[in-house]
Amino acid sequence: MKLNERGLLVVISGPSGVGKGTIRKALFKIPDNNFCYSVSMTTRKPRQGEVDGVDYFFVSREEFEERIKNNGFLEYAEFVGEYYGTPMDYIEKQMDKGKEVIIEIEVQGALQVRERLPEAVFIFIVPPSKKSLLDRLKIRGTEEASKIQERINKAEREFGLAYKYDYIVVNDQVENAADRIYAIIRAEHAKTERSIHKYYKLLEEEND
Numbered sequence: 001m002k003l004n005e006r007g008l009l010v011v012i013s014g015p016s017g018v019g020k021g022t023i024r025k026a027l028f029k030i031p032d033n034n035f036c037y038s039v040s041m042t043t044r045k046p047r048q049g050e051v052d053g054v055d056y057f058f059v060s061r062e063e064f065e066e067r068i069k070n071n072g073f074l075e076y077a078e079f080v081g082e083y084y085g086t087p088m089d090y091i092e093k094q095m096d097k098g099k100e101v102i103i104e105i106e107v108q109g110a111l112q113v114r115e116r117l118p119e120a121v122f123i124f125i126v127p128p129s130k131k132s133l134l135d136r137l138k139i140r141g142t143e144e145a146s147k148i149q150e151r152i153n154k155a156e157r158e159f160g161l162a163y164k165y166d167y168i169v170v171n172d173q174v175e176n177a178a179d180r181i182y183a184i185i186r187a188e189h190a191k192t193e194r195s196i197h198k199y200y201k202l203l204e205e206e207n208d
């Protein structure tokens with residue numbers, strides 16, 4: 001395989017309720033995209049309408065912990081009492097096929113990926129205001145009030161880690177946020193191709 005045929009890994013992260021999933025769905029509507037989504041594994045119970053294998057792979061704590069033992073995750077974290085993790089095998093295969101692999105994960109997991117695959121692109125999504133984050137979680141209505149508060153408390157700490165990411169994108173309007181992310185992905189590609197081009201030129205010069 002030529003170096004520039006391998007796809008990018010794009011890590012979309014940020015506090016709960018900021019709109020990561022909504023933006024990801026908008027991103028996949030962009031015509032002729034080359035994206036694929038890595039479905040995460042979790043021990044949390046499915047929400048109404050969520051489908052196993054599409055939204056998440058829903059598993060028991062025992063199954064999750066077995067996979068941890070077998071090094072089956074690129075990263076995993078415990079978030080508000082439940083496990084969430086990115087299965088390793090799918091990502092490697094898709095990147096080798098030249099696909100842009102999108103993962104949508106919380107902050108502890110994103111920082112683990114940063115250690116293991118620093119060449120990935122790390123994007124932190126922020127809300128237009130802190131109040132809008134709370135409003136979005138309330139309007140989504142998938143968690144009871146105490147769980148929403150736990151997610152908001154966690155968000156306070158997560159905002160403090162935004163500086164560890166490559167890009168910060170404001171999710172004011174979903175379509176605008178998706179366009180910004182698409183622009184980032186294209187720019188990252190151009191950067192990689194330029195450096196690979198330089199690398200091949202260097203090799204040619206050495207062989208002359």
Ligand SMILES: Nc1ncnc2c1ncn2[C@@H]1O[C@H](COP(=O)(O)OP(=O)(O)OP(=O)(O)O)[C@@H](O)[C@H]1O
Pocket residue numbers: 015016017018019020021022023136137139140171172173174
């Ligand atoms: N730009 C936006 N303006 C207004 N509402 C939004 C916007 N983006 C997303 N939302 C709404 O906010 C709520 C949370 O969005 P979403 O579920 O995509 O967040 P998330 O970051 O994926 O959450 P989690 O991390 O908990 O999975 C949803 O009800 C969604 O419709």
Ligand SMILES: Nc1nc2c(ncn2[C@@H]2O[C@H](COP(=O)(O)O)[C@@H](O)[C@H]2O)c(=O)[nH]1
Pocket residue numbers: 014015016020040041044075076077079084085086087104105106107108109110
């Ligand atoms: N570290 C990981 N975090 C993940 C993964 N998949 C999802 N998430 C994040 O967990 C929280 C809670 O999700 P929810 O569906 O219960 O609202 C949210 O921030 C997700 O982005 C994963 O594989 N690894």
